[in-house]
Amino acid sequence: MKEDKIFHPRANKYLRTEMLPTAFCPGCGCGTVLNGFLQALDELKLDPKELVFVTGIGCSSWIPSPYFKGDTLHTTHGRPIAFATGVKVMKPDMKVIVIAGDGDIAGIGGNHLIHAARRNIDISVFMVNNWNYGMTGGQVSPTTPFGVRTGTTPYGSAEHQLEAAEVVAAAGANYVARWTTYHVFPMVKAMQEALRVKGFSFVEIIAQCPVSYGKMVKMRRGSDFLKLYKEKSVKVEKARQMSDEELEGKIVVGKLKERKRTEFVSTLRQINERFRQELAN
Amino acid sequence: MGDEAAAYGALYAGCNFFAGYPITPASEIAEVMARELPRSDGYYVQMEDEISSISAIIGAVWAGGKAMTATSGPGFSLMQENIGYAIMTETPCVLVNVQRSGPSTGQATKPAQGDVLQARWGTHGDHEIIALSPSSVQETFSLTIEAFNLSEKYRTLVILLMDGEIGHLRENITFPPLEEITLQERKTGPADAPSFGGAAVPPMSTFGQGRFVHVTGSTHKENGMRDVSTQSVHQELVTRLCGKIRDARGEIWRIEEDYMPGAKVGVLTYGATARPAKGAVLEARRQGTAVDFLRLISIWPFPEEAVRKLADRVDVILVPEMNLGQISREVERFTSKPVLPISRIGGVIHRVEEIKDEIIANG
Amino acid sequence: MKDSGRNWRIERKMNIRFSGFGGQGIILSGYIFGTAAVNDGKSALQTQSYGSESRGGGCRSDVLVSQEEIYDLGPSKFDVLVALSQSAYNSYIGSLGKGGILLVDEDLVDPGSHTPPKTHKIKATDIAFKKFGNKIMANMVMMGFVNSILGVISKESLKKAIRDNVAEETAESNLQAFDEGYRMGKEIN
């Protein structure tokens, strides 16, 4: 057990500090997402007792599990949003937070993402997108850029990147944003907005994997990716003026969608309330 | 209808969350749950598939709910991974599988008993499972309540292994007064009690109690924290998870036996097949053949003691079942006497006459 | 094979565990040792930690080298433990057999009061950084050091295995790092 004083005050408040240092590789973006999320929670002054973390399988699922204090459900690959649906329906007063990777959320669990967004259930999903399956050593994922050589695309990927945030926006979520680990301050702000929104909120965070993905593209330092994010990022307002060709290879960042559709669990509660009233009459 | 009885059994057991996906011949369970759950302030969610259905019920249980899902063969196959998750995380919940003819889409609307071994071994890794199989609509109701009670008592997923025949069968049922129903309370403990060890069945802390419960399907220590590299942690955990069911098998076994002196032949059966089998046994006796009857109500853990007892009594065991010999293979493990499967597949259930003829031919 | 065999004559087989944290080239070290042993005409077997385990503090790569067919795939005790991090040392010191040899990077590992009698120390990471400009080559320095002390595998086979398994443009500096470690090992002996 480490001395309390060596950690951030906010780490002591929100993290299981006995689990630190993290198991992440040096320079891994997951650590920056962890750091930013800690900041977001602290500024919102949320009580860890009100938080439920639900995660899947993959490096980024280790951000909440085991590091964050809060009730934690570390589930099977691809399914955290489905598990979170059950949690939220039964515990509507708790903040249900899913932090997981692109393989988990957009790959094997892609259907759950779309339908949770469509239901507009009050869950905050933070998708850490590192463009590959990192935990298994660097294989192509639904978000790997076209043409990139990975463990399972030795001749270059023949598939195009899934724009997960745009898909979620179209599916009906109340809040959708995308940032990168280079944009730490707006990333923290977007996390806070997502946590405040009632309804399905989704923040895609492009985050570096300098080990598994980095070895494929010969970018072995975290900073190599952060520089790339800085170069390739285009604010959503500007992106709206650009053509598809101009946007090829760019990372569109910012708030992609905000709307105020009715939330799923509160609707379920209203139905039960109405049922009781009709029964009484 | 058996499906409706399963739904009402769940409601009587206090189920307040159901997640499901439509599938023949189990959809009626979902429909009743969707209609009736608001009455007890429960919630129905129709998920996007069966994988998310079982996921959602496990989530609901950790959020303090009592939950069930229902499906049939194809959906049951999809749920296998998370059956293991529920076992590993010791999540009390109920899964109804109204078996239909397979493999694959098979005869979607026809009954079968082809999933009995999948129920036992479908999920990966070492595990023990509890599965109950009703033979009537009335029993479907009571066994669903039993399934909830066993799930709470042993903190595990329990399968109600119905078949399409019983699921879609309409027959008379009496609902007992609520006060006559005994429910197993969820075992809870003090805040510092480990949720994943320290007892064969540890007390369960759920979300929202401020206890920072950590639930993972990975190998974990008694406090729930992941430890996937220590051999002894895995061995202790999995041995306990298997042991808590295996050691209690005497309490979990449920059978119906009807023996008579001098029987040379025994009939062992379960589920819908038990109905014509029972008829055949009674008819054979009327015609002068001494025959023993054993019905397995709990399929898993396998009531091996009862099977041994039957095997000691008779010279041959007939096993009518709606598959090509799944339980008869299990029976063979406990006797060296001949075990003859009477198989019917293709969506037709045995007739009394044909089982009776087999009894007389072997008696 | 003129170089091999000093300890080899005593031990017909040798179990070596390389350990450290992810990114130190631990797994590659075991792989190179095993490949070189096969090139020497011996039986060799290599296993390693996978996934997050290999990236945390307890990364390991085990090599079993033998004159005969190997039956024990997961030995409980090792003849040699190479440790490049404190947490790996803490995790694996228990797997070092009685009378076994411990080799450590002395800047990174403090064996403490339980230092085994046969312990050899080298500043592998420091040398790699200061002499070869890249601390990642610490594993090469260490491999040279290990082999000069153990003499299980021929130097030629090891160098060939290194050449075959590192990027072409870094092969020369890797080999120099290996030679440096080898030379330092010889100084001790």
Next chain:
Amino acid sequence: MITINEELCKGCEICTDFCPKKVLASSNTINKKGYYLPAATHKDKCTGCRLCELMCPELAILISKE
């Protein structure tokens, strides 16, 4: 004040690469895990922007008022 937690740092150098005022630089000090630690070589130039603190993947940097 810049506090660097030597036990947590994994030497990824994101802080030294992105500090807008180049307050932080790589040092020759190696920690127990074999990582080269950053050092605040130009403390006087620190504006307290906290970019390093928030970018650090290991929660190893804390910027606080003197």
